[in-house]
Structure formats: structure tokens, C-alpha cells
Amino acid sequence: MTGHFIAEFINEDVYPSMKVGEAWSARYNGSGVTVAILDDGLQTDHSDLDANVDTINDYDYQDLDDSPMPPNGSSHGTNVAGLIAAERDNNECIVGVAYASKIIGVRLIGSYGITDSQEAQALSHCIDKVDIYSNSWGPTDGYGFWDPGVLTKSAIQEGVINGRNGKGVIYTWAAGNGGSQDNCNADGYVNSIYTIGITSVQQGQNAWYSEVCAAALAATYGGSEQDRYLITTSIFSQCSDDNVQGTSFSTPIATGIIALTLQANPELTWRDIQHLIVLTSSRNGLNDSIGDWSTNGANKEFSLVLGFGLMNAIAMVTQAQLWNTVPDQQIYSSITRNLSLKTSGEALSTDTIEVTTDCPIRFLEHVTIDITFSYSSYRGVTEIYLLSPSATYSNLLHVRINDANKFSNAGTLSWTFMSVHFWWENPIGSWNLYFGSAGGHSIVTLDSWSLTLYGTSTQPVNGRQCGVIHLYDL
Structure with a gap:
């Protein structure tokens, strides 16, 4: 490992930059935006998260109770949470991209299998309060064609129709870590028009684990053993860089940038957010190590692996301020x-x-x-x-x-x-x-x-x- 990687990219010491620090300087911090984190649990009393955790509306769909606290050893959801909403200026672990946003822990992943009904309920949990559902989970990498169940598909579609008072909730989804031997189009969650598939970069190119992916819209830094791991909050109120790499961790960073964007313009629809990502993401000198970059018929550059490229927080919030809702689909x-x-x-x-x-x-x-x-x-x-x-x-x-x-x-x-x-x-x-x-x-x-x-x-x-x-x- 050559160093730690969260403060560096936010402070723009890593090139290319996602311009998060510039968005903060423009006074965007995620205030007023609520994110549901669907994962293996959330340590709600973590000292770097507790000020931003909504403990009234959280839930555990594994144990069917009101506490999403993870069992011993399950740190993934708490890792994800820190990248979104770790507090600022408290001398604790890190600062999240949307450090003033509110987070709701929804424990979905665990030792028991989950049903179509449980997934559907989790993906519409507190639908009247949630702006973004951040999902860093999905099917097994490497083989198979995995599709959400009927109820889950219906819940996601209902979310973009009825959520946020008809503007649609935002579903972000990790595009998978199968590398060049896997394809996210076999993942029915990422493969949906209603979700935003996020993949990963490391310095200079796509991350080594990034999949071939015609459904991925854009990328953020995700940590890499070939470069630098991310550092984030972990269970037992710890701060960890223990193998923190993967599209699991690029996704909450994208979620945080979207939260900044919704703060800039709360009237944005789920389709507005997708158009803004396409408009403002770019190649930024990053290489596609699996295929190559191409330019489509609308003169927009895209990658076989990285979608439309690296997300840009300041461009997102700037464009959002003057944005008019896109025409009907x-x-x-x-x-x-x-x-x-x-x-x-x-x-x-x-x-x-x-x-x-x-x-x-x-x-x-x-x-x-x-x-x-x-x-x-x-x-x-x-x-x-x-x-x-x-x-x-x-x-x-x-x-x-x-x-x-x-x-x-x-x-x-x-x-x-x-x-x-x-x-x-x-x-x-x-x-x-x-x-x-x-x-x-x-x-x-x-x-x-x-x-x-x-x-x-x-x-x-x-x-x-x-x-x-x-x-x-x-």
C-alpha cells in the first residue's frame, strides 16, 4: 500500500480530481438530503457518524427489528456510510462527501437469505423521507445472469415514479468487481434504466476490478491494492483502510456527489440526475485498460468500462442550479x-x-x-x-x-x-x-x-x- 485515499482525493491532491472540495467551497455539504444505506448494517453510534444518523427510521430486515447495528465482524455498511456522511471538523476518522446529509441504516444483507419481498420493502423503506438509496451489494461476480424479483423490480419502478413527491428517488448501485472476466449487463440491478451504475477508477485508469459494463453511467475513485486503499469508518468506532477497495466504495462517493447536487436543486428528477452525470462526467485522461474510449453520435466520449468517465462534483452542483427539468420520457x-x-x-x-x-x-x-x-x-x-x-x-x-x-x-x-x-x-x-x-x-x-x-x-x-x-x- 502506498498511502491512504480519501482526504487526498477530496483535497484534490490526486489527479484527476472529482472536485468535491470545490463543491464544498461553494457551500454544498448535503444538508437537507437523506440517504438510505442498504447493506449489512450500520454502527449508528459511531463517533464519526452519529450526528448524521437517523435512528428513528432505521430498520433491520434480517432480524426484523428497529436496530440496523451489524453483528460482530460485519463492517461493510459502516465503511460505506463514512464515505457518504462522516462528520467534518470533529477530529475523527474522515469527512464524508456529503458530510451534512442524513443517513438511514437499512440492514438487508446477512446470514439469512433475503426474499424478493424483503428486497422490495428495503428499496422503498421510508419512501416519503428518502432521497437516495445507496446500494453496494449485488449478485455473485463472474458467472450467471441475475435478475431482481417481480416485487423488487416493481418497487424500484414505483420509487422513481412516486418517490420525492413524484420527482423520483435516486438508486445508486455498485457495478461489480468481476474485472475483465465479468460483465455488469448480466446483473439485473445495474442493468436497469432506473438505477445509476457506478464503477471505479484508480489513478490513471479504471480500477483493476472494474467490469466491462455498457450499463455503468460513470465512475469515482474506489481504492485499489495496485494504488491506494480508501480509508473510512468501521465498526467498533474505528477508522480503517483494511482492504477498502471496490465498486462498493466508489458508489457511496457517487451517492455523496448526488446528495450535493440535490442540495443545489431539490427539484431535480431521477432523470435530471442521470443527464447531469452524463453531461458533467468525462475521461479526464483516464485510460480504459480493457477496451478503449469511443465517441458516440452525439459527440459524447464513453468507455467500455468507465461509462462517461469520472464524476465532477463542482460541475454537477453548478449545472444543477440553473437546470430545467428534462422533457417527458x-x-x-x-x-x-x-x-x-x-x-x-x-x-x-x-x-x-x-x-x-x-x-x-x-x-x-x-x-x-x-x-x-x-x-x-x-x-x-x-x-x-x-x-x-x-x-x-x-x-x-x-x-x-x-x-x-x-x-x-x-x-x-x-x-x-x-x-x-x-x-x-x-x-x-x-x-x-x-x-x-x-x-x-x-x-x-x-x-x-x-x-x-x-x-x-x-x-x-x-x-x-x-x-x-x-x-x-x-
Whole structure:
């Protein structure tokens, strides 16, 4: 370990900077914003957190009681909490990004399995009081396609419709730590249009554990054994840098920046926040060690791994002050192509859906495809790419060795893949789906697919541009 890493990035001693210190200088500290931390518990009487903890509305969905205090050894949630809301000027461990925000501990993860109903309840816990739900948990890394249950999906959708008096609560989600061998599009929580997937950087590039991820919107520092661990609050009122690295910890930093932004403009909707992140995040000289940076048809640079790049707190709060709510969301669903198109060898096969002018969208946000495909063996060698009319390629699925080994027999998969890479593009024209098998190790058959587009009819930023649940710890 070469040093500790929270004060340095906030004090802007690390380049590139997330400009948190500048946002503080502009008098933003998260005051008036409430964050629910869904995790393995929260030490509510930690001396660096207690002034900001709401002990009236917290809850434990494992033990079904009113105390989210973690069992001995469970420090993850308390680690997360410090990065958001550790107090300032108290000579304790650290200072959180939104050090004046209010936090509600919601213990969801523990030794007992959690049901769809429990997840749904936790994701709507105190919905009339919460602005942001910070989630640093998700499916097992490396293999599988894990989707939230019906009740959980409904709770998240209800949250963005009815939360914050109709403006929508914000769901931040850790994009996963599977590295180059995993893909966050197989994670149905991050893969949702209603959540904000956050991945990690270390100095100079994406963190070594960052996944290939067409659904990740942006990145923050997440700590790295190759660089510097983060330091944050821990159980037993301690301060720890014990292996604090992962998208678990980049996510609460993003949550804190969003809290500053909501303080700057409490009228922002859940979609406004996503547009602001896209607008203000950038490459900042960071390398993508897995793929490369590309520029989409709306002249917005994006990465195979890092989404639209590093978040910028001062840019977020500055833009928020003058922000006008984005136009209503338009949704367009294409025809479903039913076919039986097989691959041969290493060559990728392709199919096309034409989006005509009857589509009302001219500025894209999210793009999803519903696809059913079959494979003769080794599911994890399947590759899927989507090419937009603006010639933007988005990698929706790449080789996952662990998935190939675990699912080596023939089978069929139906899944919804989501990409943010086409943000603000015009969708009219030919959309091409490319699919196949890396190395020709399997015969892939495209059985059906359809396209769903989300966006606006008019310019959204015109004039303003100056399963089995495991914690994502390593």
C-alpha cells in the first residue's frame, strides 16, 4: 500500500480530481438530503457518524427489528456510510462527501437469505423521507445472469415514479468487481434504466476490478491494492483502510456527489440526475485498460468500462442550479424479430431492426434489447454487440470464462440488455445486432430480439451546457 485515499482525493491532491472540495467551497455539504444505506448494517453510534444518523427510521430486515447495528465482524455498511456522511471538523476518522446529509441504516444483507419481498420493502423503506438509496451489494461476480424479483423490480419502478413527491428517488448501485472476466449487463440491478451504475477508477485508469459494463453511467475513485486503499469508518468506532477497495466504495462517493447536487436543486428528477452525470462526467485522461474510449453520435466520449468517465462534483452542483427539468420520457418499442439464425465458427452473425420516423424519440437516453438465444455449449463464450445508426458500437456481452465453465452444456437464455452508450443520439435508422461465439467454441442461435428506446422528442440540455446476494467487497 502506498498511502491512504480519501482526504487526498477530496483535497484534490490526486489527479484527476472529482472536485468535491470545490463543491464544498461553494457551500454544498448535503444538508437537507437523506440517504438510505442498504447493506449489512450500520454502527449508528459511531463517533464519526452519529450526528448524521437517523435512528428513528432505521430498520433491520434480517432480524426484523428497529436496530440496523451489524453483528460482530460485519463492517461493510459502516465503511460505506463514512464515505457518504462522516462528520467534518470533529477530529475523527474522515469527512464524508456529503458530510451534512442524513443517513438511514437499512440492514438487508446477512446470514439469512433475503426474499424478493424483503428486497422490495428495503428499496422503498421510508419512501416519503428518502432521497437516495445507496446500494453496494449485488449478485455473485463472474458467472450467471441475475435478475431482481417481480416485487423488487416493481418497487424500484414505483420509487422513481412516486418517490420525492413524484420527482423520483435516486438508486445508486455498485457495478461489480468481476474485472475483465465479468460483465455488469448480466446483473439485473445495474442493468436497469432506473438505477445509476457506478464503477471505479484508480489513478490513471479504471480500477483493476472494474467490469466491462455498457450499463455503468460513470465512475469515482474506489481504492485499489495496485494504488491506494480508501480509508473510512468501521465498526467498533474505528477508522480503517483494511482492504477498502471496490465498486462498493466508489458508489457511496457517487451517492455523496448526488446528495450535493440535490442540495443545489431539490427539484431535480431521477432523470435530471442521470443527464447531469452524463453531461458533467468525462475521461479526464483516464485510460480504459480493457477496451478503449469511443465517441458516440452525439459527440459524447464513453468507455467500455468507465461509462462517461469520472464524476465532477463542482460541475454537477453548478449545472444543477440553473437546470430545467428534462422533457417527458418517450418510449418506443420495435417489432420483435423471430428467427433462427445460427453462427458458424468464429464469425459474428448479424440481424437488423429499422427504426423509422414514427418513433417519437430524437435524443436517446437508455437503449435495451430483449433477446432470446440458444447455445450448443459454453454459454460464457457468447458475444453480443449493438451498432446504432450513428455507427456507435456497444459491447453488451463478452467472454466470461467462469460462466462458460459453469454452463458448459447446451441451453437457452432470455435476457434484457441495457446500454447507456448511445446517450443523446438520434435513433432513426438501422440498428444492427452482432452475435457469435468467441473462438467458435459454440454454435449460437438467435431466436428472437426486439429493441426498446427511451429518450426525448426535444433537446434535453439545450441552452444549459456551459438471486444469491453477496456484498461487493474484496
